[in-house]
Amino acid sequence: HGSGSFGHWAARPYGTRQGVRAPAQWRGYAQVAAAAARLNRIVTDAFLEADVPVLSVQPSASARCRDGALKYLDTYPIHTALARGLVPLVYGDVALDDVRGGTIISTEDIFLYLADELRPARILLLGEVPGVLGPDGAVVPHITPLDFPALREALAGSGGVDVTGGMADKVAQMVELVQHHPETCVHILSGAEPGLLARALLNAGLHAGTRITAQ
Secondary structure (H helix, E strand, O other): OOOHHHHHHHHHHHOOOOOOOOHHHHHHHHHHHHHHHHHHHHHHHHHHHOOOOEEEOOHHHOOEEEOOEEEEOOOHHHHHHHHOOOEEEOOOEEEEEOOOEEEEEOHHHHHHHHHHHHOOOEEEEEEOOOOOEOOOOOEOOEEOOOOHHHHHOOOOOOOOOOOOOHHHHHHHHHHHHHHHOOOOEEEEEEOOOOOHHHHHHHOOOOOOOEEEOOO
């Protein structure tokens, strides 16, 4: 899950995404990590109360980046959790960086990394909007690498504070993902509509939101 108003608001004053060098920035780094962990605890508890056996996996415990790009993440806990019938729960977090000192990795950064190992057939992303909104405010039903460059300039950022780039960057990352893994379909949906996630999980052909595919 993303960090929402927890991590993004904590990170903004320190410019954590761009780099961590001064002592004050390192204190901010620690605060961002704590804010992300607080939200993760809330999400974890909500899943467990709903009888979903989630196992929280803290990305910052093993993540290593180079100039903002995620280069390593220990995936043993994720593979093992899946093999044991658990649901691994990763989240946007801070990470140590060989060039920047420290940075922030978004959920999409983590998904890009995990896709190489897990090879998912589908990725569902839920947020505050019903899908990717075009310049006219209507949901764009389908995006491919071929038509994304023309669309990108028109994409609005997220409604709140998002230090990891907003909707345009999220879509760009998912376009990159389907280019590397053409068997994967990314589906961007509203997280505010009750029951929509369940319907999407049960029906791969559900007509809602925005699909991102290789073709």
